[in-house]
Amino acid sequence: MALAxxxxxxRCGHTFTATRHRNWCEKxxxxVYYHEKDRNRHRVNSIYVVGIILAVVTFLTYVFMELIASPLLSA
Ligand SMILES: [Zn+2]
Structure with missing residues (x-):
């Protein structure tokens, strides 16, 4: 979708014309986001994704400990 x-x-000071939501600085x-608030929204999304990955890793570690490590330790 093209924007006006x-x-x-x-942030480096280079000024250019943006026509998309997300643009790449040539310098x-x-x-560089078309709307300034999009930058914060993308940052929140990244934190959210990292949080989910951490939760999955923690869960997998727990499952591993319960199913694999525990029987080995008690054997
Ligand atoms: Zn730049």
């Missing part, structure tokens, strides 16, 4: 061209400024290759 809008001038955005990257430092960082993501």
């Amino acid at each position: 061209p809008k001038t955005v400024t990257c 430092c290759c960082e993501a």
Whole structure:
């Protein structure tokens, strides 16, 4: 979906025209968002994903300990 061209400024100071929600700065290759609030939303999403991964890893560790390590230790 194309957006109306809008001038955005990257954190490095490079100013260019953005036509998508997420654009890449040509100078430092960082993501520059069309809407400033999108940056925070993406950050929250990343934290959420990391949280889910941590929960899954913790759960798998627990299952491993219960099913595999416990019988070995008690044998
Ligand atoms: Zn930049």
